[in-house]
Amino acid sequence: xxxxxxxxxxxxxxxxxxxxxxxxxxxxxxxxxxxxxxxxxxxxxxxxxxxxxxxxxxxxxxxxxxxxxxxxxxxxxxxxxxxxxxxxxxxxxxxxxxxxxxxxxxxxxxxxxxxxxxxxxxxxxxxxxxxxxxxxxxxxxxxxxxxxxxxx
Numbered sequence: 304x305x306x307x308x309x310x311x312x313x314x315x316x317x318x319x320x321x322x323x324x325x326x327x328x329x330x331x332x333x334x335x336x337x338x339x340x341x342x343x344x345x346x347x348x349x350x351x352x353x354x355x356x357x358x359x360x361x362x363x364x365x366x367x368x369x370x371x372x373x374x375x376x377x378x379x380x381x382x383x384x385x386x387x388x389x390x391x392x393x394x395x396x397x398x399x400x401x402x403x404x405x406x407x408x409x410x411x412x413x414x415x416x417x418x419x420x421x422x423x424x425x426x427x428x429x430x431x432x433x434x435x436x437x438x439x440x441x442x443x444x445x446x447x448x449x450x451x452x453x454x455x
Contacts, residue, residue, distance in 0.1 A: 343420070350430060354366045354439050372414075374430055378425055
């Protein structure tokens, strides 16, 4: 599976040349939206650290793995047939503890890295909602959840 983010007409022309060189039959899936932003990435990492610090018994990486599994996976399963197929074949049959381990280093099954800005905003909203409901104070994102500034 190949994924490309097109931001310029040159990107589009390169993709067209790539597609013309591929043997048929071929299945292509397109979706609107760009890569998640650097601001979104920064906010996610800040929140993971804040949650870990307030809980005191888990690392930021463990929090990130939990959030990917419980918040990110449902988003991607709902919106990406290819993700759903891979996840269901590889991760879904595993016990919960193994699923959680697969979300973290050194395995780091791709979930949030595959998200576009809209999906990642939905993910961050879910992270904020979940941890706020548990009494965890998170930095106010301000306009970061809306911001489509620099891209990763």
